[in-house]
Amino acid sequence: MTPAARLQAAIDVLTALETTAAPADRVLREYFRARRYAGSKDRAAVAERVFDCFRHAGSYAWRMNEASPRARVIASLLAEGADPADFFTGASYAPAALTKEEAAALAAPPRDPPLHVEGEFPAFLEPELTKAFGADLFAEMAAMQPRAPVGIRVNTLRTARETLVTALASEGFEATPTPHAATGLRLDGATTSKLSASGLFAAGHFEFQDEAAQICAALCDAKPGMRVLDYAAGAGGKALALAAAMNNKGEIVAHDIEAGRLAMIGPRAERAGVSIIRTTTSLPPVQYDLVLLDAPCSGTGTWRRQPELRVRFTPERLAQLVALQAKLIADASRFVAPGGRLVYATCSVLPCENDEHIAAFLGTHPEFAPVPVSDRETFFHASPRRTQTDGFFTAVLRRST
Numbered sequence: 421m422t423p424a425a426r427l428q429a430a431i432d433v434l435t436a437l438e439t440t441a442a443p444a445d446r447v448l449r450e451y452f453r454a455r456r457y458a459g460s461k462d463r464a465a466v467a468e469r470v471f472d473c474f475r476h477a478g479s480y481a482w483r484m485n486e487a488s489p490r491a492r493v494i495a496s497l498l499a500e501g502a503d504p505a506d507f508f509t510g511a512s513y514a515p516a517a518l519t520k521e522e523a524a525a526l527a528a529p530p531r532d533p534p535l536h537v538e539g540e541f542p543a544f545l546e547p548e549l550t551k552a553f554g555a556d557l558f559a560e561m562a563a564m565q566p567r568a569p570v571g572i573r574v575n576t577l578r579t580a581r582e583t584l585v586t587a588l589a590s591e592g593f594e595a596t597p598t599p600h601a602a603t604g605l606r607l608d609g610a611t612t613s614k615l616s617a618s619g620l621f622a623a624g625h626f627e628f629q630d631e632a633a634q635i636c637a638a639l640c641d642a643k644p645g646m647r648v649l650d651y652a653a654g655a656g657g658k659a660l661a662l663a664a665a666m667n668n669k670g671e672i673v674a675h676d677i678e679a680g681r682l683a684m685i686g687p688r689a690e691r692a693g694v695s696i697i698r699t700t701t702s703l704p705p706v707q708y709d710l711v712l713l714d715a716p717c718s719g720t721g722t723w724r725r726q727p728e729l730r731v732r733f734t735p736e737r738l739a740q741l742v743a744l745q746a747k748l749i750a751d752a753s754r755f756v757a758p759g760g761r762l763v764y765a766t767c768s769v770l771p772c773e774n775d776e777h778i779a780a781f782l783g784t785h786p787e788f789a790p791v792p793v794s795d796r797e798t799f800f801h802a803s804p805r806r807t808q809t810d811g812f813f814t815a816v817l818r819r820s821t
């Protein structure tokens with residue numbers, strides 16, 4: 421593909437993403453499956469451009485007075501010091517020549533951007549993000565821009581962290597132990613597709629999981645022999661981490677509203693050597709030592725990995741999620757036995773999805789009290805800037821009676 425054809429491909433993919441809720445990497449895969457002539461360098465260049473246009477969606481649209489995929493791709497060229505007119509020529513496979521309006525926008529001097537454009541976040545989130553980060557807002561938003569490193573969780577049922585570091589090195593992967601999670605490794609230069617092709621992955625020596633999610637699993641303090649309910653287990657990322665912490669002894673009930681997600685747990689558990697997880701979409705009224713609610717959320721903590729979420733998120737979706745989370749906390753809490761713990765977690769950095777829910781829940785459920793996560797913090801607040809992980813929240817609550 422010519423450089424100009426790659427730009428047209430990026431415009432096509434960004435346009436397709438305007439009418440689907442599918443993740444950007446899946447849409448990219450489908451786009452190139454139908455275009456076998458594109459080589460790996462073409463695919464990488466188009467993907468890089470698409471993600472860049474999501475990471476900088478606000479400032480690119482501001483620069484061009486227009487948020488269309490084409491306008492954002494033009495602005496992305498400008499940002500890298502190229503002249504868009506050299507590529508937007510209308511030649512075969514190249515994007516159509518610049519319009520008069522586009523040329524005028526490019527010629528105009530840059531205007532001072534408003535706060536949300538400078539911080540590259542949706543305007544409606546400004547109050548929430550300001551509440552979350554205060555004076556650090558811009559620094560926090562800047563830390564959410566670069567691509568995240570690959571994070572893996574060492575499966576201690578199969579191997580030890582040091583052993584896996586050595587084994588990965590022999591396959592050409594450089595892995596560094598994570599500072600906070602005892603089971604974590606960080607691989608700055610690797611890709612998930614290369615790592616998942618490794619025999620070590622097939623043999624269940626590791627799972628893909630960011631350090632923040634591993635810290636959340638550690639805060640659950642799951643012990644061998646416990647009875648555990650993972651109330652929104654999805655494909656089982658946390659349930660598998662809990663099973664390893666429990667040394668595969670005890671019982672984990674993995675519950676979710678979506679049977680399709682739960683179905684992914686079986687093969688993952690088998691690979692990991694885990695036999696204590698049972699999946700279900702309906703729960704009898706039985707109580708557990710530990711109930712984890714890893715709630716559906718905005719995913720604002722994962723913007724580094726899924727930059728398209730910045731553009732796709734709406735006030736209506738946030739309101740729906742907040743209402744659902746409040747209901748799920750109350751629902752999940754009924755399954756906690758006296759003396760047991762409820763752990764609430766999200767990969768969101770917004771107080772309305774995190775601390776505010778817990779404050780409201782504690783106000784109406786005096787039988788629950790927080791168990792501080794450290795000497796400094798009652799609840800765990802992670803962010804790329806604070807903890808060099810994804811953004812994440814965890815609250816641990818103990819039930820007295």
Ligand SMILES: C[S@@+](CC[C@H](N)C(=O)[O-])C[C@H]1O[C@@H](n2cnc3c(N)ncnc32)[C@H](O)[C@@H]1O
Nearest residue numbers: 652653654655656657658676677678714715716
């Ligand atoms: C953040 S994801 C869970 C991720 C999972 N714990 C992991 O570590 O891989 C949230 C899950 O909540 C589930 N969910 C949404 N509404 C639900 C409900 N009413 N009851 C139970 N689960 C629900 C979704 O299907 C989704 O799998």
